[in-house]
Amino acid sequence: MNEQHVREVLDQAPMGAFLGNLDGNCLYVNKEWERMSGNSYDDSIGWGWFNMLVEEDQAAVKDVMEKCLRPPFIVPDQRFRIKHPKIGIRYMLVKARVTMDDAGQPEHVIGYIQDITEERQNTMQLQALALSLERLNHLLDESQGISKTGGWEYNVVTGEVYWTPQTYLIMVNETPSGFTPTYDHLVTFCEPAYAAILAGCAERAISRAEPYDCEIRHVQGKWLRVIGVPVVKDDKVVKLRGAVMDITDRKEYELMLKETEEAFTLNKQLLDISQELNKTGGWEFNPNTGEVFWTKQTYAIFGVPEDQTPTFDLSMLMLSDADQLRVASILEESAREKTEFVVELFTTNVLNERKWVQVIGVPFEKENGDVVLRGAIMDITEKKENELTLIRAKEKAEEASHAKSEFLSVMSHEIRTPLNGIIGTTSLLQLDHTPQQEEYIRNLAFSANHLLELINDILDLHKAESGNMKLETTTVFLSELVRDIVNQFRPVAAARNIRLVSEIDPGVPLIVLGDALRLSQVLNNLVSNAITYTNEGEVVISLRPVSAGKETAVIHFSVKDTGIGIPRELHETVFESFRQVQPASTRKHSGTGLGLAITKRLVGLHNSEIFLKSTPGEGSEFYFDITFNLPVQKRLPVPGKDATLAGYEKKFAGLKMLFVEDNYINVVVAKGQLEYFGIQPDCAQNAHEAMALLRQNHYDVALLDLHMPEIDGYTLAETIMAQYPDTHIIIFTADIMSDVRVRLAKMNIHDVLNKPFMPREMLDILLKVAREGAFKPAG
Known part of the structure; x- marks a missing residue:
């Protein structure tokens, strides 16, 4: 629809x-x-x-x-x-x-x-009934207006009977299609004593043309009011027409009223006991006369002797000055607009006891036109203290979460800053090294990237736990994504004599709409684990369609290995943080145990669930289904080919860049990367030096570190945007927490280069700047 x-x-x-x-x-x-x-x-x-x-x-x-x-x-x-x-x-x-x-x-x-306000008002009116006979009578009158009524007609000549649908429901609890009524049914469905009464009324109505109105009891226990009106033609009753009304609720009110009239004192005592147990009292206030009525428990809440006459002023003295004005306004509005109210107040009673109370008020109009306010007052001190305790606990939890985020932010910055120097220097060496150095450089790059992966896993886990991890929707080329993962891990698999293959069913769509980064992260984690825990054999990545339509497709993903396998009792715990299959004392494989925990959360973000089939010694299979939206365009886009680094060597020679960074190692590394692309940046160690250079030169781009002494990158960026709007700003930071990007986005800064970075990432940023018109690369 x-x-x-x-x-x-x-x-x-x-x-x-x-x-x-x-x-x-x-x-x-x-x-x-x-x-x-x-x-x-x-x-x-x-x-x-x-x-x-x-x-x-x-x-x-x-x-x-x-x-x-x-x-x-x-x-x-x-x-x-x-x-x-x-x-x-x-x-x-x-x-x-x-x-x-x-x-x-x-x-x-x-x-x-x-x-359903009226229903709640009726409930409160029932409570008020117990306060006095006047209140019980008032609530009874109100309840009489609420009834379920059906109509009926009996043809005295033909014997035909007609019931409205509501009559069927009242009498036999059925719809019209399930029962054929007769007039006798009105009698036979009554309890015997009442059946005789109703039958007598009907006989007199037919013989004497007298209408009748009687109350009878249904065999199911319901109370009914039956009204019959004779229809006379040619001095003869030809039909009886009337109504049947379910008055069970009203009869219960009447019985309650009768019981209250017979034993008012007993009911009052029971009411007092009940209110004492519930710490709830009743009250009434007449704004016109100033008269106040309290029940016993209200006296107890206020700490006032029961022989003392309650007054409005006495009630107000227990409130603060601000609450006195507030309550006076609420009472005035309730009486004027005839609206009920609920208010919580902090009081200090005559015994100097501090209490929280909840006051409920309902306006009632008396026969003389006066509007009185009636209601209840409840001692909610314990409840309020529990609420305040929960609020304080929540605030402490939020403070702890904030402290955790701050710690992770600082940790990320402090570790990524030296790591940026290591990875950056390694990247420079990879561009120019001797054959003898290649193995050392490869080992250095592997170790640094492993450390970076650990930091990213910890931060991803924090994002998932705090609910800050979100999916981005882009065009995803599934076959290319799987191919890149296979190419990435094939050298590692080959070194362990493991065959790494992919199997993509022809029915899998060429492209889908999804988060390529998070999907790659899931498959990377699963393939990495499979290779790590496989000593021989193969690792297979397979994709097949579960279902496919014009707008969506469900794809089944599987990563299967011939490794050591996982015991049945550990199938659930392997997805917990910092848990591994092997105990620490006998572990042969390294890792933190975060990969599968993050993988499970990432699959969950796709509204799916990951499953495991495994037998020790025979291998494992992790699998899941994801529903993707399909692109609406009829012509499929051509997958983009990544520009090679070599193709852009010295291509940005004419770009004027200001580089602001207070860490010497980061300056050396980033400057080397920039010089590879032909950029000779002017370097500044702080905001003061940067502003001096800006006053002397024009810059196409300003590459700014966020964390600097005295004046940080945020403030410097705002100054440059205000005074030098033609200078494109790129943020260079080791702080990758989500709130950093949110803050930068609010400043309309969207280009961020995270430390540590690869030359490929630097090139992507430079090409983006070029596309936006800040600079045109050579060639």
């Missing part, structure tokens, strides 16, 4: 209806929603609806949203409160479901909202 069709359907709905997407944004609400919530269409769209919620309910609503948008996509009924701009707090019931698209994927959330 498309979105327009859904909206057309919802426009006809007699209840408040809405349509939302899977991100929680409201796409549509109907007029009944606007009337019920008191908020306009524009105010409700997007996340505007969320701001209507009472703050205490927001977290629960958000939690339900997040859970129901995961399989099996079941949305439970939800009750919460909203802040109506005119009539105050309203209680709402929401029923919703998740709609699916043609591919069986969640598409929208559709539902309706029902105002």
Whole structure:
């Protein structure tokens, strides 16, 4: 069902209806929603609806949203409160479901909202009944207006009977198609004593043309009110027409009233005991006369002797000056607008006890037109203290998480900075070295890259645990991605006499839309593990289609080896952080145990799950399915060919660059890389030297380190952007935490070169600068 069709359907709905997407944004609400919530269409769209919620309910609503948008996509009924701009707090019931698209994927959330405030008011009225007979009578009168009623007709001449659908439900709990009624059924479904009464009423109605109105008891225990009106033609009753009403609730109210009248003192005592156990008291306040009524527990909460007459001023003295003004305003508005209210207050009672209380108030109009406020007051000190404890615990947890992020940021910067010198120097040596040095350089590059991989694994694990790891959607050439992974690991596999092959089924789409980096990371981890734990045989990467349509395709990925295998009892623990198959005392293979933990989280980001089949001594297979969107264009793009470094040697000779870096090793390494591309940068060790050079020269590009003494890279970048807008800024940093990129993006800086870097990464940045027009390379 498309979105327009859904909206057309919802426009006809007699209840408040809405349509939302899977991100929680409201796409549509109907007029009944606007009337019920008191908020306009524009105010409700997007996340505007969320701001209507009472703050205490927001977290629960958000939690339900997040859970129901995961399989099996079941949305439970939800009750919460909203802040109506005119009539105050309203209680709402929401029923919703998740709609699916043609591919069986969640598409929208559709539902309706029902105002259940009156139901809650009825509950509170029942509580108020126990306070006095006057209140019980008042609630009883209110409850009489709530009934379930069906209609019926009996043809005295033909014997035909007609029941409305509601009559069927009341009498036999069935729909019209499941039962054929007769007039006798109205009698036979009554308890025997009441059947005789009803039969007598019917006989008199027919013989004397007298209408009747009687209350009887159904055999199922329900109380019914039956009304019959004779239809007279030619001085003869030809039909009986009437109604049958389910008055069970009203009868229960009457019985409650009767019991209360018979034993008011007993009920009051029970009420006092109940309120004492619940730490809840009742109250009434008449704004016109100033009269105040308290129940026993209210006296206890306020620490006031029961023989003392309560007053409004006495209640206010227990509040702070600010809360006195606040409560006076709330009471005035409630009486004027006839809206209920809920408020939490901090009080100091006459015994100097400090307590948190929750006050609930409901306005009632008396026969003389006066509006009185009635409600309950609850001692919530323990609950509030628990909430404050949880808030403090949450704040401590957030502080710990922030400290962890700060530590990882500093650790990343401090380790990456010297590592940048090592990898950079190695890259320079790889460009120009003697044959005798090749093995040493290769070993140095392997060790440095291994250390860099460890740092990246730790940071990726932190991102996953904190929920900051996100997927980026780009065009992915699956065959090329697998080919690059095979080419990357083939020398390592060959050195161990292992055959590394890939098997891609012809039915696998050539291109899909996905995150090539994260998918490569998953396969890299799995292939690396497979080679590490395989002594002989082969490692096979295979891709095959599970299903394919015009818009989506499900691809099955598998990495299978003939290695040492994994015992059944360890199939789950291998995916835990820092866990390995072999114990530390007997381990023959190196590693941190982070690869599979990160892999599991990355597969989970794709809304999938990774599985393991393995037998010790026979090998292992890790496999998973991922659903990809397919490109909409009919012509497939041609995979880009990476420009070779050699093709750009000395091609950027005319580019004017300012390089600001306070670490000497980093200057030497980066300068060597830049000189390979023909760039002779002007170097500055701090922001002061950089500004002096900027005043003297024009620069196409400024390559800035972030962490520098006195004036950092952020401040320097802002100054250059303001004073030298033609200078393109590239950030050069060892801090790769996500909040760094977010902060830079807010500054409109999007080019970041992470330390340590490879010459290929430097070239990519330079080519991007060239594409944006800051400089045109030679040739």
